[in-house]
Amino acid sequence: MxxxxxxxxxxxxxxxxxxxxxxxxxxxxxxxxxxxxxxxxxxxxxxxxxxxxxxxxxxxxxxxxxxxxxxxxxxxxxxxxxxxxxxxxxxxxxxxDSHLKDCNKVLLEGYHGLPHHLRSCLLYFGFLPESYSINCARLIRLWIAEGFVPHSKRLTSEQVAEEFLIDLINRSLVQVVEMDFLGRPRYCRVHDLMYEIILRKTEYLGFSHFVNREHLNLSSKIRRISIQGSADSVLESIKDSKIRSVSLFNIDRMPNSFMTTLVDFKLIKVLDFEDSPIEYLPEGVGNLFHLQYLSVKNTKVNVLPKSIGKLLNLETLNLKQSHVSMLPIEIKNLKKLRYLAAYSLGEHGTYGRAVKIPKGLGSLIDLLKLFFVEANTYEKVRSLAEKWKWK
Incomplete structure (x- = not known):
């Protein structure tokens, strides 16, 4: 055996x-x-x-x-x-503790046995709250935006990232929480003790930091912050840093200064506001030229600023279950957009209100996934149909 x-x-x-x-x-x-x-x-x-x-x-x-x-x-x-x-x-x-030494050794060997390209993917779980189950599709898009997924001539970035995730699962470092109807991982997490290993590594490597009411002493060298529990005074405490990623988890309220201060960090690539209490995106968000991932899923945001058309590197725009009812015409400028999700859920989990789209959406030649939108004229439908036929 x-x-x-x-x-x-x-x-x-x-x-x-x-x-x-x-x-x-x-x-x-x-x-x-x-x-x-x-x-x-x-x-x-x-x-x-x-x-x-x-x-x-x-x-x-x-x-x-x-x-x-x-x-x-x-x-x-x-x-x-x-x-x-x-x-x-x-x-x-x-x-x-000596009793935990063997367990610690086994988990560390799992990490040290990883090829370099998988280490960053595993360390990203330290960016999430403990015991947090994350949607695998969301995790994959975040990995891509962070630059963890190399270009492949044979596969899309999403397919390469999915192979990375399957590899981590097969190595027993990531646990599958839920499968989809095709038998693919839908939600995943890491074991709580593996999470402790990851936190120590992220701290040692300066990979990411999480902040809450008790942890506001941050280095100006940090690149990724996960804000958990409270967003008070967080950005003010790191105003001299070169932040690349900001994610919010379990935030109870948002101070008025948060969004206006956020747009001063010009190097940001990832803004993940999913399930947070934000109510708007400031016009200055369009100045975040390097932004690749923007999610306002399940928030109270109801309007996208026209400046969003300046985000020429944006690849993921997640508006699911937000209050956005119409996309601005400037959305057609986002030539690198690959994923656009926009709908609300109705009763019993069914699709509810769709988001109205402007003319010219067919110019988004890199778009791989689009749902759930309302195209109420033949011209809009034709531009989309021609786009998909061309691909």
Whole structure:
């Protein structure tokens, strides 16, 4: 019997029966955890049950992680205060405690075994909140905008990026959360303990930083920021930096100065406002010449400024479930646009209101994906049809 974490190795061996190990079920995970933390004849005290479940969630059903964390807790007093400290500080414990050394080593070997082009793709998960499940199509477009995906004569950038994602999944570094109806990954995430490894690497390499109310001391050398929880005073604290990417997660409110300050960062390539409370895009957004990715999905933005026609490098424009009802005529200037999504959802998840398009959209010769728009004249339909026939 041979074991391997990389499915690619298994595919090279002919005539074998492959058994792909799945994470332990919650019941089996809890049983294994209790044996390691309390001994074979003991059970979990009632006052520690919730904390035990919270700790197990970080292990994600991975037996190695459950055994390691259970061994760590077996040497702790069986009191809620100490266990809460372990839960809150698992990242630093992960680096130093002897019980977690083997688990740490295995996960680090997974990272160091990656070819260079996959390392940046994996590190990007440190840009997301912990335990965050991201839509794979969104992740792929972000990788492309960040420049992680090399040009290929044979495949589109999206196809190359999808191969990268499948490779990370086959190496057991990224977990599939949900599949689509064709059997392709739809949502994915990284294991919480792998997330700790990634955070340490991103911090050491200066790859990205996340900021919230407690973390506002930022270096002027940072290039990517993930703003989580609060956007207050964040941009003011990095006004001298050369930011390339800004993403918002779990933001409760937006200060009035945020959008006006944002357009001063002229080198920005990625603006991901999905699910954030922004209500408008400033006219100055058109001056962000290097912008390649712009998403206002599920926001209250209702109008695109005319200056958007100046974003000649824009490749992704995501307006899904925003309040935008009409595209400005200047949209036809975006010759590099590859992905344009614009619709709202109706009741029961059905498509609701479409977005009206102007004449001349057929000039977008690089467009690969367009939905869900309203073309109410023959001229508009014909320009689109001719465009697709030409491709």
């Amino acid at each position: 041979l074991t391997a974490r990389n499915k690619g190795i298994v595919d090279l061996i002919p005539f074998v029966n492959v058994h792909r190990l799945q994470p332990l079920s919650p019941d089996k995970a809890f049983e294994l955890f209790c044996r390691k933390a309390f001994g074979p004849q003991e059970c979990c005290p009632l006052e520690l049950e919730k904390l035990s479940c919270d700790i197990l969630r970080k292990c994600g059903g991975l037996p190695l992680a459950i055994v390691a964390v259970g061994g760590l807790l077996s040497n702790k007093n069986k009191v809620a205060f100490e266990w809460k400290q372990v839960l809150d500080d698992l990242g630093s414990q992960f680096r130093s």
